[in-house]
Amino acid sequence: MTTGKEREYIQQQFKERMNEDELLNCMRCGFCLPTCPTYIDSGFQESHSPRGRLAVMKAVVDGVIEPDEDVERSLNVCLGCRACEPVCPSGVNYGHLLEEARDIINQNKKHSLPVRTIRRAVFEGLFPYQNRMRLLTGLIGFYQRSGLQRMVRSSGMMKMFPESMSSMERVLPEVPTMKEMKNRPSYLPAKSTIKKRVAFFSGCLMDTMFMKTNDSTMKLLQLAGCEIVIPKEQACCGALHGHSGEKNAAKELAKRNIKAFEDLQIDYIITNAGGCGAFLMDYDHLLKDEPEWAERAKQFSLKLKDISSILVDLQFHKRNLSLQAQVITYQDSCHLKNVMKTSSEPRTLLKSIDHIEYREMKEADRCCGSAGIYNIVESEMSMKILDTKMESAKATEATTIVTANPGCLLQMKLGIEREGLTGKVRAVHIADLLLEAEQSSFNSI
Structure with a gap:
């Protein structure tokens, strides 16, 4: 709960x-x-729509309302999926406004x-340090393999x-x-x-908990004709910080990543996690007010490419890929799309x-409710959104649901x-499935 003085200062910061x-x-x-999933699943509450949240932000700026708990609640319930942006005729950069408002509060x-x-x-003790991420993942591994689970x-x-x-x-x-997590390549x-x-942007969770998917991604790139540099100095993308009101920490992580990648003489920076890729692409906005970094961030962002995009560019889909007969559907990563x-x-x-057999899912691009840690901090709304998503998935009768982001993957498994x-x-x-299809095709020869 905010005090009167805190609300007064927050309001001033909104204006500035x-x-x-x-x-x-x-x-x-x-x-x-x-x-907007939260508008629909809240029973069409205007305060839980993009339009309503923008009106709330403007009202705080104008001093019409105070930035109280209701304002904070309206902003926090938002998934940040940014599905509102592609359909907006005015091109409002809603995601940037949301992150700024959350950071101020x-x-x-x-x-x-x-x-x-x-x-x-x-935010300060775990995600910025990959060795600590490995330690935490190692403890989970011990829990899984020791019989404790x-x-x-x-x-x-x-x-x-x-x-x-x-x-x-x-x-x-x-x-x-x-041992596997420590023995990571720097060049392939x-x-x-x-x-x-x-x-290759290896990420923090992706190179620990989802390391096998990273390995699949790099094997696909090699098969497609890419030589790969994996800078050891890279860090967490900062998405979790940026979406949770920790903008300064996100900026520091962005600077670490820009320095790690900028002198490598490369064609592209490849990502395999939609959420990470989108935040990396927004570095130019994140650092736009810092003269030393603005242009460097822009050049970094221009090189970002998702694994699926470069594979299509390099005609990977024209290889002899095959799997056992099955029905497959695809769940879009919000930020990737x-x-x-x-x-x-x-x-x-x-x-x-x-x-x-590929079957398109109804509203495949509607958020699954994962949204970083949203499914933990806003569990009730997240599960409502997931239940709707699973109805669409079940209607396809697919036995394989494919996605392109670790959070989406866990959420679909939860569903x-x-x-x-x-x-x-x-x-x-998708990287794991494509490698499976490549290897299945090779083994059948």
């Missing part, structure tokens, strides 16, 4: 920092409403001691935790060992004629696989678990 021209661009036309209110402790541990599950101990946490525990991937040659020289503008490429790749479809339906990252 919010882009009023951008706020005024909103014509209140309502084109954004059908695209977060930096100028006094959190409770438990919240301060958790935020400091996560079986004991905890059989004892019913998980019932002591909230349902969202116990469900998430059941869908965690089998993580690599500490192409496995055919060199067509491109690329750098709405920010990186990558939507047709994953579908092109999936449809090129022999023996599979499969909630629907009682474990063992009948699987969720898989």
